[in-house]
Amino acid sequence: MSGAEDKGSAPARSHGRLRPSVSRKPRALMEGPPRLAGAWCAKVITLFPEAFPGTLGLSLTGRALDQGLWALEPIDLRPFGEGRHRNVDDTPAGGGPGMVLRADVIALALAVAQVGLPGRAQWPLVYLSPRGRPFDQAMARRFAAGAGITLICGRFEGLDERAIEHFGMEEVSLGDFVLTGGEIAAQALIDATVRLIPRVLGNQASVEDESFSEGLLEHPQYTRPAVWEGRAIPDVLLSGNHARIATWRRQMAERLTKERRPDLWRAYRERHGGNPDRDQEL
Ligand code: SAH
Numbered sequence: 001m002s003g004a005e006d007k008g009s010a011p012a013r014s015h016g017r018l019r020p021s022v023s024r025k026p027r028a029l030m031e032g033p034p035r036l037a038g039a040w041c042a043k044v045i046t047l048f049p050e051a052f053p054g055t056l057g058l059s060l061t062g063r064a065l066d067q068g069l070w071a072l073e074p075i076d077l078r079p080f081g082e083g084r085h086r087n088v089d090d091t092p093a094g095g096g097p098g099m100v101l102r103a104d105v106i107a108l109a110l111a112v113a114q115v116g117l118p119g120r121a122q123w124p125l126v127y128l129s130p131r132g133r134p135f136d137q138a139m140a141r142r143f144a145a146g147a148g149i150t151l152i153c154g155r156f157e158g159l160d161e162r163a164i165e166h167f168g169m170e171e172v173s174l175g176d177f178v179l180t181g182g183e184i185a186a187q188a189l190i191d192a193t194v195r196l197i198p199r200v201l202g203n204q205a206s207v208e209d210e211s212f213s214e215g216l217l218e219h220p221q222y223t224r225p226a227v228w229e230g231r232a233i234p235d236v237l238l239s240g241n242h243a244r245i246a247t248w249r250r251q252m253a254e255r256l257t258k259e260r261r262p263d264l265w266r267a268y269r270e271r272h273g274g275n276p277d278r279d280q281e282l
Contacts, residue, residue: 033065033066033067033068033071034067034068035068035071036067036068036069038147039068039069039070039071040069040070040071040144040146040147040148040193040194040197041070041071041072041073041147041148041149042070042071042072042073042148042149042150042151042186042190042193042194043073043074043075043113043148043149043150043151044072044073044074044075044150044151044153044183044186044190045075045077045106045109045110045113045150045151045152045153046074046075046076046077046153046181046182046183046186047076047077047078047088047153047155047181048153048181048183049074049075049076051074051183051187052072052074052183052187053065053072054183054187055187055191056072056187056190056191056194060195060200060201060202061190061191061194061195061200064194064197064199064200069197069199069200070194070197070200071148072190073113075109075112075113077101077105077106077109080105080106080108080109080112081105082102082104082105087102087105088101088102088105089101089102089155089156090102092157096157097157098156098157099156099157100156100157100158100159100160101154101155101156101158101159101160101163102160103159103160103162103163103166106152106159106160106163106167107163107166107167110125110150110167113150114150117147117148117150118147120168120170121146122146122147122148123146123147123148123149123150124142124143124146124149124150124170125149125150125152125167125168125169125170126149126150126151126152126169126170126171126172126189127151127152127154127159127164127169127170127171127172127182128151128152128153128154128171128172128173128174128182128185128186128189129154129158129159129171129172129173129182130173130176130177130178130179131171131173132170132171132172132173133170133171133172133173134172134173134174134175134176135172135173135174135175135185135188135189135192136212137192137211137212137213139172140189140192140193140196141196143189143193144193144194144196144197149190149193151182151186151189151190152169152182153181153182153183153185153186154181154182155180155181155182172185172189173185174188174189195207209249212264214268215257215264215267215268215271216253216254216256216257216264216268217253217256217257217260217261217264218253218256219248219249219250219252219253219256220252220256222234222237226238234248236248
């Protein structure tokens with residue numbers, strides 16, 4: 001999106017709490033679904049508000065969004081940019097390739113986004129960044145327990161360090177790889193978080209024994225047909241013996257975790273009082 005397209009919609013300082021966004025699309029989005037009082041809310045500061053809701057608009061997260069069980073407020077960064085062209089970035093101090101998002105521009109967007117929000121424990125301020133703490137299920141649980149979150153999606157070489165420090169942003173990474181921008185990372189974080197909010201997933205029990213819920217990877221899953229390409233579903237799963245099935249699933253979860261994720265296995269064993277180095281059980 002070029003700055004020129006949006007120049008008519010520069011932010012007035014008076015922009016209110018629930019109408020921080022100044023571009024047409026996010027506003028249309030905000031006027032769409034009802035929002036239940038106190039519904040968990042994700043505010044996303046981005047140069048590409050049109051990337052939202054994206055996949056979050058589909059399936060269970062999309063239905064829950066339509067029902068107002070959670071809310072999404074993309075905030076277009078562009079109108080906060082400087083000058084006629086609404087510049088949001090500049091060349092890196094010290095030289096080198098690419099561009100850096102300006103601290104003063106981010107500050108203007110935050111001044112609008114953060115009005116009236118509770119403290120950071122209830123409403124974290126997150127900058128998506130490959131340098132951040134790796135996102136995991138525990139973090140998703142912490143975010144879901146709050147009232148909402150404000151996410152800042154970087155682009156180019158990222159955000160001026162002073163903005164990160166000044167606002168005390170929490171840096172969160174999706175993993176050890178570099179994306180072009182923070183939007184996909186934001187959607188992944190929101191998806192993992194929103195599905196932990198009660199009533200968003202139709203069947204809350206499915207959250208309880210899936211991967212990471214207890215620090216283990218999930219057991220393998222099967223469905224009909226009973227035999228496919230010469231491969232049968234393990235007998236125990238067709239036995240109707242729920243205790244045996246539960247035992248089998250736990251054993252498989254433990255074995256998979258031990259084989260694939262020694263890091264998770266070690267932490268799990270330590271939490272359960274076992275010695276991960278002398279572990280004869282499996
Ligand atoms: N120069 C930066 C990378 C910038 S990538 C560096 O080397 O650290 C541009 C933007 O994409 C980042 O500002 C960030 O918001 C987003 N991004 C890239 N990789 C990411 C990851 N693994 N997790 C979360 N966000 C990421």
